[in-house]
Amino acid sequence: MSAEAQQSADRVLTIPNALSFLRLVLVPVFLWLLLVEKADGWAFVVLLVSGFSDYADGKLARLLNQSSKLGALLDPAADRIYMIIVPIGLGVREIIPWWLIGILIGRDLLLLLSVPLLRTRGLTALPSTYVGKAATFALMYGFPLILGGQLDGVFGDIVRPIGWAFLIWGTGMYVWSFLQYWVQTVLVMQKMPPGGGMSAVDSR
Template identity: 65%
Template sequence: MPESTDDRAGTDDGGNLPSPSNRILTVPNALSVLRLALIPVFVWLLLVEEAYAWAFWILMFSGFSDWADGKLARLLNQYSRIGELLDPLADRLYIVIIPIAFGIEGFVPWWLIAIIIGRDVALFAMGPLLRSRGLLALPTLYIGKAATFALMSAFPWLLAGQLDSVVGTVCYPIGWAFMIWGVGLYLWSFVLYAYQTVLVLVRLPPRTASSGHIN
């Protein structure tokens, strides 16, 4: 995928990016693995058991752990190459699977789900174009991070909005406010990433077999 969405990237006191290690057993990686493991649990609770309260708390934990693993990676200096893959993988799976589950339950219209998923599919399709110029990913845009944050915030609010109570009445419009904001930022970030991809294709020559490999 051309978009690098790992929030664990940071700088040390000298302003340099810390070098990721080959460590696997780290606290941030454990949180990312737990987030991935909770995806099928969430789907089962929502679609099979219709235990909305438990599904809600899984979303809350996932959102908190998504924030915490980046902070802990910086605090504990536990950057790792596998972490750079696990964290954005968990984000993308949540962004795809949760809207589909919400669509099945009738919480979100399918046309909106198609926009969210279609944007990620279109970004993924840009990958070969970037690799043809020797790049693996585009620099992360903070508007893309803001879009992901808004969407991940919208899901628990919308789920709480299904409660037939005052809590549901309050949470429902808040959830849709985050959803509209997130989808708007999601589309705008796609436009920016597409523009960057065009610039890469125009300004960089095609990579030849003699150009070597990117480590």
């Protein structure tokens, strides 16, 4: 790697990193609005901003050539926290059922079981799949739309079924991507020799 490329990868102060950090900061704000203030309208806005920032940071990282090592860690970390905290908050308010929350969180916890196996082959994660990215996208828009469906009036009536469609479709793809990752893990264990340098690849 050239010195210029190394310097670029080590950057911290970038627009995509700022957006990922914003997404992390908005998680407790969302919980306060949802559970303490019960201000569903503002909580809905916070989730929309979070979903847009998740889309924007990846796009901007490529367009502005601002990819970085920190961004490769921060973005998926923010997604994972979002995918755990937001459904739990909605569950506490009895907006979505706990069995569905169990599927979403259980998927991520079971996926963590692949990490020790991958480390024996010099990897820390697997490449993202189209299904995994589509599932995350669907869920990140399904949650705010379902919350928006709690609002009174025509707006709530319109977005409620759309939100559930996103959530059901996203959950199905989330489970399917879990199966894909475990198939990939088995193939890695069969085809790659033990050892090697650690390589971190975003896995969603």
